[in-house]
Amino acid sequence: MKTKTLSVLLLMTTFIVAVSFTFSKQQPKPWNVPEKNAKMANPVKADAASLNAGKASWSKNCASCHGKMGHGDGSKAAKLTTHPGDFSTATTQAQSDGSLFYKISEGRDDMPAFKKKISDEDEIWSLVNYMRTFKK
């Protein structure tokens, strides 16, 4: 192959590889939770009724993006700009119940504000209880 053709091909390949990294999914940026919200105690006991309610709500509202077991592998996950996260890891499980409640309620970017969809706060607290079952 002529040197000129090879050089052009090499340049194109380098360009394509470099550009592909700019379209890869963004990792979640830091999400600061106000202190008073982070310190809120979960008023709903993590009993069977709460876990059942949380599981039902997870299946309907969350699983399509976050996956059935919270690994970030839902059917819609590939279309999201931001990776939905793996909730089984310490990064998520180390957060307080109040922090998780805040993030579910307020949302950001791809994540809807579920306080507008779920009228019962106890249901959101039950979602938090259910998310604790993802822990490895």
Place this chain on the structure above:
Amino acid sequence: MKAHTTLYRGSHKAALVLFCLLGCLNFLNAQDSTAVKEEATAAPAAPKKSKPVPNTFENIWLLDNQSVMVPMKGSFQLDFMHRFGTIDGGYQSLFGLFGGINIRIGGNYVPRENLLIGLSLTEYNLTWEGYVKYAGLKQTKDDRIPVSVTYYGDMAVDTRSDPTGGLYAHGSDRLMFFNQILIARKFGDRFSIQVAPSLTHVNVVQGYYPGDTTADGKSVLGKEMKHDHFAIAFSGKVKLNNTLNLLLNYDQPITKHLTNNPNPNLSAGLEINTTGHTFQVLVGNYRYITPSRNNYYNNNDYKSGQWLIGFNMTRLWNW
């Protein structure tokens, strides 16, 4: 008895009075006494507010009826509803899928808590509907309030072209009104039941000359049907799993007319819910979608196998 095509007009006061009375429901429930006693004793602690039971039903639609549900404030919902022809057409109409369709497109908005307003257009008779729904009472978790009660009011207008006046002598003849009280209770996690009495009013009914005359020799005009029609609906939801519900419904006419009495409706369907969408696939007898027309004019008879397939699709946005 001579048949005659003369149309007979009526008025609509009862439904307006009912609407005003029911509009007071929430105020009666929520009012606090404004009389304050000057006492030296410490004020008692404010009673803990009872929380409403969530998800008695998961959509405003329950097959052909409304449910007690009103979405959260700021919600907008788009409805697509489709009814096919009756299955007794057999293969020639692919069991109704290729014949006798009816379609409705509608939009609903919740401008304030518990209040829904909506507008829709149905293919049958080019019927526009404006409707309002108010959730006056909600069942609470501590059973202080044992049932949810919602009012639904619907005005329908036939907008078909009538250049010769052969269909309607007057503009107001095109109007039909539907008022319904929806009363529901959730039992445990899996079962919900709803009872919904209704009143349909039609502004114009078919007249006929029975052959009687007055003292001065004028022919008496009779009515084939009454202007007002009472009915009652019984509905239920059974939760099969976290995303799938079984819906059941039965509509029973109560008012007896001289002729053309409407048939009851028996329907069942499956409902799939996601965070933004609801899909209901049903088998039933009602084909008109417009509730006043369904209750007043249904001539599909489940005893004769006149079933049809239909679906409701809704999409909900929250702002």
